[in-house]
Amino acid sequence: MPIYEYRCNECLEDFEALVTSNMVVKCPKCESDDIKKKFSLFATKGMEKQVSSGCSSCSSASCSTCK
């Protein structure tokens, strides 16, 4: 599951959220949906591992189950 890091534009709280499809992400502190996505931790790690392992169907660096 992708983890995204957000900053709330209302109270400037930094938080991370697991994002599933059709999910509305809100600030855990003030519940505002006026938030800004910073970057994806999942995507950054996934890209690094894909370069070394070449597995495209999962994010594991030592994948032996899906090849």
Ligand SMILES: [Zn+2]
């Ligand atoms: Zn907030």
